[in-house]
Amino acid sequence: MIKVTCRKLRKTFVQGETQIKGLDDVSLSIEKGEFVCLSGPSGSGKTTLLNALGGLHTPDEGTIEIDGDVISQMGASELADLRLRRIGFVFQSYNLIPVLSAQENVEFVMQIQGVDSQERDQRAKAILKEVGLEGMETRLPAELSGGQQQRVAVARALVSEPALILADEPTANLDSATAENLMQLLENLNRKHQVTLVLATHDTRIMGFARRQIRMQDGKIISDEISSGSQHALRGGDPLTASHQEQDF
Numbered sequence: 001m002i003k004v005t006c007r008k009l010r011k012t013f014v015q016g017e018t019q020i021k022g023l024d025d026v027s028l029s030i031e032k033g034e035f036v037c038l039s040g041p042s043g044s045g046k047t048t049l050l051n052a053l054g055g056l057h058t059p060d061e062g063t064i065e066i067d068g069d070v071i072s073q074m075g076a077s078e079l080a081d082l083r084l085r086r087i088g089f090v091f092q093s094y095n096l097i098p099v100l101s102a103q104e105n106v107e108f109v110m111q112i113q114g115v116d117s118q119e120r121d122q123r124a125k126a127i128l129k130e131v132g133l134e135g136m137e138t139r140l141p142a143e144l145s146g147g148q149q150q151r152v153a154v155a156r157a158l159v160s161e162p163a164l165i166l167a168d169e170p171t172a173n174l175d176s177a178t179a180e181n182l183m184q185l186l187e188n189l190n191r192k193h194q195v196t197l198v199l200a201t202h203d204t205r206i207m208g209f210a211r212r213q214i215r216m217q218d219g220k221i222i223s224d225e226i227s228s229g230s231q232h233a234l235r236g237g238d239p240l241t242a243s244h245q246e247q248d249f
């Protein structure tokens with residue numbers, strides 16, 4: 001579980017003579033265990049915000065706190081450790097390593113974390129089964145469809161039990177049934193394990209899964225609402241203590 005607080009974030013991109021406001025005075029607090037959807041037109045700043053939250057880009061101004069730690073004050077290795085152990089990224093482009101099989105891609109992060117090979121094997125197989133890729137463990141990314149590659153990327157993001165998942169258009173290349181399965185998987189992680197989830201999307205099929213809707217435009221937050229009838233987060237519950245073998249992903 002992770003709480004995220006942003007204060008007065010600004011990020012300006014310079015393109016020749018033009019200055020583009022990627023983030024324009026964005027302040028936001030996301031409580032532990034919330035499920036937040038970021039929406040808004042193309043170019044409104046969703047990816048820029050997700051990248052800033054994950055410490056991938058540094059804003060020009062403002063601060064981001066992850067559980068009270070200001071990430072701009074973290075050293076490179078502390079930040080890398082935060083990303084490795086506590087944040088799961090799911091990007092539009094899958095960023096899979098082309099020479100590694102589906103299972104090896106999923107195991108890669110655990111290998112860096114020092115998880116022993118037997119446990120890596122068990123956990124990778126279990127999560128690949130969960131995302132519907134049982135039997136495809138040995139295939140290379142090029143031997144999988146776009147949707148299947150996306151599921152490998154999701155499995156990789158989830159396997160190390162992150163406390164915060166940042167997802168950028170996670171269903172962009174998925175058919176409806178697969179998108180629905182993926183959202184149920186994420187929703188389950190959020191409800192049962194209180195994983196904080198921030199998801200950017202244009203996909204109206206999946207916006208309803210989130211209990212908080214934040215709309216962006218021109219780098220600003222223009223609305224921030226809790227969905228009606230929501231079972232909004234912050235409903236106590238056990239932290240992420242169970243091992244993967246015990247988890248019902």
Ligand SMILES: Nc1ncnc2c1ncn2[C@@H]1O[C@H](COP(=O)(O)OP(=O)(O)OP(=O)(O)O)[C@@H](O)[C@H]1O
Pocket residue numbers: 013014015020021022040041042043044045046047048049
């Ligand atoms: N590296 C960059 N250099 C220049 N401009 C950039 C860069 N990254 C983003 N921008 C600009 O910043 C603005 C916000 O971009 P961002 O990718 O955050 O939008 P988005 O809401 O995620 O869009 P989409 O829904 O199309 O993914 C856009 O106008 C974009 O062109």
